[in-house]
Amino acid sequence: MLRITDLKLPLDHADEALPKAIRTRLKLGAKEPLSFTVAKRSYDARKRGAILLIYALDIETPREAEMLQHFADDKNIGLTPDTNYRFVAQAPAALPLRPIVIGTGPCGLFAGLILAQMGFRPIILDRGKAVRERTKDTWDLWRKRNLHPESNVQFGEGGAGTFSDGKLWSQIRDPHHHGRKVLTEFVKAGAPEEILYVSKPHIGTFRLVTMVENMRATIESLGGEIRFSSRVDDLLIDTNAGGARQVRGVTLEGGEAIRADHVVLAIGHSARDTFEMLYARAVYLEAKPFSIGFRIEHPQSIIDRARFGAQAGHPILGAADYKLVHHATGNHAGKGRSVYSFCMCPGGTVVAAMSEPGRVVTNGMSQYSRNERNANAAIVVGIEPADFVPFDAASDKGAPHPLAGIALQRALESRAYILGGENYNAPGQLVGDFIATRPSREFGEVEPSFKPGVTLGSLDSALPDYAIEAIREALPAFERQIKGFALHDAILTGVETRTSSPVRIRRDDSYQSLNTRGLYPAGEGAGYAGGILSAAVDGIKVAEAVALSITAH
Numbered sequence: 001m002l003r004i005t006d007l008k009l010p011l012d013h014a015d016e017a018l019p020k021a022i023r024t025r026l027k028l029g030a031k032e033p034l035s036f037t038v039a040k041r042s043y044d045a046r047k048r049g050a051i052l053l054i055y056a057l058d059i060e061t062p063r064e065a066e067m068l069q070h071f072a073d074d075k076n077i078g079l080t081p082d083t084n085y086r087f088v089a090q091a092p093a094a095l096p097l098r099p100i101v102i103g104t105g106p107c108g109l110f111a112g113l114i115l116a117q118m119g120f121r122p123i124i125l126d127r128g129k130a131v132r133e134r135t136k137d138t139w140d141l142w143r144k145r146n147l148h149p150e151s152n153v154q155f156g157e158g159g160a161g162t163f164s165d166g167k168l169w170s171q172i173r174d175p176h177h178h179g180r181k182v183l184t185e186f187v188k189a190g191a192p193e194e195i196l197y198v199s200k201p202h203i204g205t206f207r208l209v210t211m212v213e214n215m216r217a218t219i220e221s222l223g224g225e226i227r228f229s230s231r232v233d234d235l236l237i238d239t240n241a242g243g244a245r246q247v248r249g250v251t252l253e254g255g256e257a258i259r260a261d262h263v264v265l266a267i268g269h270s271a272r273d274t275f276e277m278l279y280a281r282a283v284y285l286e287a288k289p290f291s292i293g294f295r296i297e298h299p300q301s302i303i304d305r306a307r308f309g310a311q312a313g314h315p316i317l318g319a320a321d322y323k324l325v326h327h328a329t330g331n332h333a334g335k336g337r338s339v340y341s342f343c344m345c346p347g348g349t350v351v352a353a354m355s356e357p358g359r360v361v362t363n364g365m366s367q368y369s370r371n372e373r374n375a376n377a378a379i380v381v382g383i384e385p386a387d388f389v390p391f392d393a394a395s396d397k398g399a400p401h402p403l404a405g406i407a408l409q410r411a412l413e414s415r416a417y418i419l420g421g422e423n424y425n426a427p428g429q430l431v432g433d434f435i436a437t438r439p440s441r442e443f444g445e446v447e448p449s450f451k452p453g454v455t456l457g458s459l460d461s462a463l464p465d466y467a468i469e470a471i472r473e474a475l476p477a478f479e480r481q482i483k484g485f486a487l488h489d490a491i492l493t494g495v496e497t498r499t500s501s502p503v504r505i506r507r508d509d510s511y512q513s514l515n516t517r518g519l520y521p522a523g524e525g526a527g528y529a530g531g532i533l534s535a536a537v538d539g540i541k542v543a544e545a546v547a548l549s550i551t552a553h
Contacts, residue, residue: 002060003077004026008044009052013053019036022034034061039057039197040055040197040198041056049311084177090119098120101263104126107523108124108266109536112543115224126157126229131158141352142351145423152354154498159535160268166368172537178537179533186211192207203368204366205366232250233277236259237516244517247262247517260518264520266526269501272406275406278505282515287405288385288502288504291380294492294494295350297490300320322341325339326339334468334470337466339380346366348365348367348372348374348376350376350450350493351365359416360413376449381463391404391411392404403502404502412497416494420454428491429457431487433488439456448493454491507528511546522542
C-alpha cells in the first residue's frame with residue numbers, strides 16, 4: 001500500500017476533489033482503479049479565511065511497485081508504515097505469581113490491558129472507586145462542597161485524564177507505533193473512529209467514562225482482576241546480604257498482603273502519601289521540575305475568530321485551541337522565566353481538582369462536543385527544584401529534598417483555599433485588574449465556570465512573586481498573538497499546581513527502579529509521561545518489560 005503525505009485542499013473542497021487530487025498526484029488515468037483511506041487529516045490555519053486541509057492517504061493500486069520506483073525521489077510518496085501491534089511474549093501455562101499494577105489511570109489501564117492480552121492475569125489495584133461512583137463523588141464536591149479524599153478528579157478509575165479534555169496526541173517519539181495501539185483500543189472501547197485520523201483527536205469526559213468501563217470489562221474477561229478502594233500503603237521488599245533489593249509484593253490499607261515479584265507503579269502525579277511511603281522505603285526518587293500558575297477563561301468565540309477568521313465555526317475545524325509561550329525579560333522577579341499555556345480546553349470548563357482537605361486546585365475539562373461558552377487553559381511558569389527549598393523544612397542547606405515539590409504544592413493550594421474563602425471556592429481576578437495590580441470586585445462579561453464558585457479579589461499572594469510578575473508580563477504579550485487574550489473581563493482562577501509530577505522515580509533501561517528490582521515506575525506519576533496518550537504508551541512499554549522479565553525466568 002502506498003502513502004501520500006502533504007496533499008493540500010481548501011477547507012470547503014467538494015467530496016470528489018480528493019480522489020481527483022490523488023489521481024493528479026499519482027498521474028493515474030480517470031479509468032484506473034483507485035481505493036484509498038484517510039490516514040491523517042490536519043489543517044493549516046496560518047492564513048485566516050484561506051484555511052487548508054492537509055491529508056495523508058493510504059492508496060491501494062495494482063501499480064504499487066511501478067509507482068514506488070517512479071516516485072523514488074519524492075519524500076511525500078512511499079510505502080505505508082506497518083503500525084500493527086505485536087505482543088512481545090505470552091504467559092507461561094504455570095504462572096507462579098501474578099503481576100500487580102497499582103493505578104487505573106491511562107498508564108495503569110494499558111499496562112493491565114496488555115498484560116491481560118498476553119495471558120498474565122494481572123491484579124490491578126486502585127485507591128479510588130469505579131468510574132461512575134467516582135463521578136458522583138466528584139460532582140458532590142462541585143455541587144455541594146463535599147470533598148472525598150479517595151474519590152475525586154485525581155483518584156479513581158480512569159485517573160485524572162477522565163476529567164480532562166481527553167486529548168489524544170503527544171510529541172513523544174513512538175517508533176514502534178504504540179500510540180496506534182492505544183487509539184485502536186480506545187475505538188474498540190467506544191471512542192469515535194475519527195480519533196484514528198484527525199491530527200488532534202480528543203474524546204471528552206462523558207465518553208471516557210463508558211470507554212473506561214468497557215476496557216475494565218475486557219481486562220476481566222481475559223482473567224485480570226481489578227480491585228477498587230484498595231490503597232497500597234506499603235511495599236514488601238527483600239534485601240540480600242549484598243544489599244540488592246527485590247520487591248516481593250504490597251500491603252493494602254487494611255493490612256492484606258499480596259505477593260508479587262513484579263509491581264507496576266502507575267500511581268499518578270497526586271499520590272503524595274504513596275510518594276512519602278516510597279521515600280521511607282528508600283526507593284530512589286528525586287525532585288523534578290514542573291509548573292505553577294492560574295487558569296484563564298475567555299469567550300470561545302474570541303479564540304475562534306482570532307485563529308480562524310471568517311471560517312470560525314466550520315464543523316471540521318470545531319472550537320479553536322492555542323499554544324503560547326513567552327520568555328519574561330522585564331526588570332522584575334520573574335525575569336528569565338518561561339510562561340506558557342498548558343492543557344488548553346476549547347469550549348470547556350474549569351474544574352475543582354483537589355484531593356486533600358483545606359486546599360484548592362484547578363484543572364480544565366471539555367466534553368466531546370466542546371460547545372461550552374468559554375475556552376480555558378492554564379497559564380503557567382516553569383519552576384526548578386531550587387525553587388522548592390523555601391517551602392520545605394526538610395531541604396538541607398539549599399539542596400532540595402526529593403519531596404520538596406510536594407511541600408510547595410501544598411503551601412500554594414492551602415493559600416488558594418484561604419483566598420477563596422475556606423469553602424472550596426477558587427480565588428479569582430479579572431485579567432485587566434491583574435495586569436493593573438488592583439483587586440477585582442465584580443464579574444464582567446465572562447462568567448467563570450469553576451464550581452462550586454469563584455471569590456474575586458487579588459491573586460498577587462497566590463503564587464511566588466517571580467510567577468506573578470512573569471505572568472503579568474506575558475498576558476499583554478499573548479494579546480499580540482491572539483487579539484482579545486488580554487480582555488479586561490477574562491478570568492484568572494487559581495491555583496494550577498498539578499501540571500506534572502513533582503518527583504521522578506528513576507528507572508533503568510529495563511524499566512525497573514534503580515535500586516529495587518521488580519518495581520516498575522511508570523507514567524505521569526513517575527515522571528515519564530504527560531497526558532493520556534504518552535501515559536498509555538508508557539504503560540504498554542512497562543507491560544512489555546514485565547512480560548519479558550517473567551518469561552525470561
